[in-house]
Amino acid sequence: MIGDPRASWVPPNHPRRESLLIRERLVDGFKEGYVATQGLIAHGRGECFDYLIGESSIPPALTAERVAVAALLIAKHPVISVNGNTAALVPRQVIELAKLVNAKLEVNLFYRTREREELIARVLRENGAEEVLGVGDDASCTIPELFSERRRVSCRGIYIADVVLVPLEDGDRTEALRRMGKIVIAIDLNPLSRTSRAASITIVDNVVRAIPNMIKFAEEMRGMPRDELIRIVRNFNNEENLRSVIMFIRDRLSELVSKGITLEFSKS
Amino acid sequence: MIGDPRASWVPPNHPRRESLLIRERLVDGFKEGYVATQGLIAHGRGECFDYLIGESSIPPALTAERVAVAALLIAKHPVISVNGNTAALVPRQVIELAKLVNAKLEVNLFYRTREREELIARVLRENGAEEVLGVGDDASCTIPELFSERRRVSCRGIYIADVVLVPLEDGDRTEALRRMGKIVIAIDLNPLSRTSRAASITIVDNVVRAIPNMIKFAEEMRGMPRDELIRIVRNFNNEENLRSVIMFIRDRLSELVSKGITLEFSKS
Numbered sequence A, B: 001m002i003g004d005p006r007a008s009w010v011p012p013n014h015p016r017r018e019s020l021l022i023r024e025r026l027v028d029g030f031k032e033g034y035v036a037t038q039g040l041i042a043h044g045r046g047e048c049f050d051y052l053i054g055e056s057s058i059p060p061a062l063t064a065e066r067v068a069v070a071a072l073l074i075a076k077h078p079v080i081s082v083n084g085n086t087a088a089l090v091p092r093q094v095i096e097l098a099k100l101v102n103a104k105l106e107v108n109l110f111y112r113t114r115e116r117e118e119l120i121a122r123v124l125r126e127n128g129a130e131e132v133l134g135v136g137d138d139a140s141c142t143i144p145e146l147f148s149e150r151r152r153v154s155c156r157g158i159y160i161a162d163v164v165l166v167p168l169e170d171g172d173r174t175e176a177l178r179r180m181g182k183i184v185i186a187i188d189l190n191p192l193s194r195t196s197r198a199a200s201i202t203i204v205d206n207v208v209r210a211i212p213n214m215i216k217f218a219e220e221m222r223g224m225p226r227d228e229l230i231r232i233v234r235n236f237n238n239e240e241n242l243r244s245v246i247m248f249i250r251d252r253l254s255e256l257v258s259k260g261i262t263l264e265f266s267k268s
Helices: A005-009 A017-032 A038-053 A059-074 A086-089 A090-100 A112-125 A170-180 A194-198 A207-223 A226-234 A238-259 B005-009 B017-031 B038-051 B059-074 B084-089 B091-101 B114-126 B171-179 B192-199 B207-221 B226-234 B240-259
Strands: A080-081 A104-107 A162-168 A184-185 A201-203 B077-082 B104-107 B165-169 B181-185 B201-204
Touching: A017 A080, A017 A086, A017 B038, A017 B091, A038 A086, A038 A238, A038 B017, A038 B038, A059 A090, A059 A162, A059 A184, A059 A201, A059 A207, A059 A226, A059 A238, A080 A090, A086 A090, A086 A112, A086 A207, A090 A104, A090 A112, A104 A112, A162 A170, A162 A207, A170 A184, A170 A194, A184 A194, A194 A201, A201 A238, A201 B104, B005 B114, B017 B038, B017 B084, B038 B084, B038 B240, B059 B091, B059 B165, B059 B181, B059 B201, B059 B207, B059 B226, B059 B240, B077 B091, B077 B201, B084 B091, B084 B114, B084 B207, B091 B104, B091 B114, B091 B207, B104 B114, B165 B171, B165 B207, B171 B181, B171 B192, B181 B192, B192 B201, B201 B240
Parallel strands: A080 A104, A080 A162, A162 A184, A184 A201, B077 B104, B077 B165, B165 B181, B181 B201
Antiparallel strands: none
16 A cells, blocks of 8 residues: 555554555545445444454454365355445455456445446456456346345356355345355454354455455465365354354453553544 | 435335434435535444444443433533534434533534535524534634644634533544543443543443433433532543443343344345
8 A cells, every 4th residue: 555645644653544544445436436325334334343353354254264265266156246345445356366266256236336337347457357247238147035236146157156255245145145055255344244144154354354365375275185175164164253253352342441442443 | 203205215124224214314414515424434333333232222321321411411611512423313402402401502523614514504503503603713712732623613612611512523632622621521332432531421322312312311300409410420430431331242242142143234
């Protein structure tokens, strides 16, 4: 982020610098029209949960990220779903991850409009994506049991995928994808959300840390024997891992109380 | 909220209906130009903390609300500070509270622009406010140690106030007001924020519940002898009360883990 012109107004020593720069990227995406108003509110919620885990990739997150990469590597048709917030926060990184695990990229929006779809596809192409699914007529297959625009997916992408990575997904769609028999990997900072509970592999981490971590794991694990990757996925228990996350937050709150530490969200 | 035309798209049985309707009011304020972009993100953060306390006025919140009303009732110059989010969420209610405790209303913005000031004053007037301080040239006194537009306050309002109610305030300004010797009542869903720590009386509650609760307390307590009100304020320990809030959240997380309960933020 060094040299980013948007960074100029944030003092280099500001205690909330990193968080403010992330937020700026989202606000830029909003001004450009591809981040939804609700995406801003969702981001604020994420900031809060991120605080509670200490704004770092905690051990259960790293475990889930490693398992997720194994699942993507053994998949026949892995797909990475991209929404407005993901495109604003980690455009280059999702493309890099997709290349490493040989996954397709698909635009998939909760608030789907043709304009937002195309803006996100453009952001991805500008960042090096060769193919972007799920735009316009390409999103002509439907997820059963979902209504209106939310059910539309690409027939060459999410519809036939066996493993789908959904950063920042909603509960309904996660459940519907699971009922279609897919392995769903969610990135969600709220360990108590329906998405977190419904996903096969839940990564409770900020997407700006989760995707780079997954890139590193993918580089390390690409050479692993398939049997070993399958073993990693089979040994994972998502419910147990989520429980560890909640315990982590609970213990952190106890620690914060005893130390009298202040958690500050800067508004500036 | 019954009969609200904006409510029509939210199914009556939606599990997140109340939260969605609150959010809509904020998005409306944003579209009308008086809620800041950062106000949307701050609202999302609030939603997260509200979840953690169970979206209800927990006992330490009710205690702080009662003490806050006592402080407002014994004040010589009580002032209620109003920003964009407050104007969007509880315009009528802050006016009602101001009347009950004989407080002045002052527009006070983190992102101050003449346009937003005037829009908020108009919202307050449309909701029945007779006098609104802090708009334009009225905000000509300054809070020491704060920079730029953030330090401007009304010479007839916050500047001379002995008790200030600041719903949704930032840490810097709370600390500066305290250094001026004022009793600062903050409404902040984050019990670990600098605002929460710096305030004299911190109400960890959603503003949409806190202000109505305070109206009820004000109606009950208006007739109390002054000595009794002073006793209520003197017996209050803010640090201890905040500790109770954090304990409450910690215990709630333990309970949620043991019950395997799902907390869902709906995006729809």
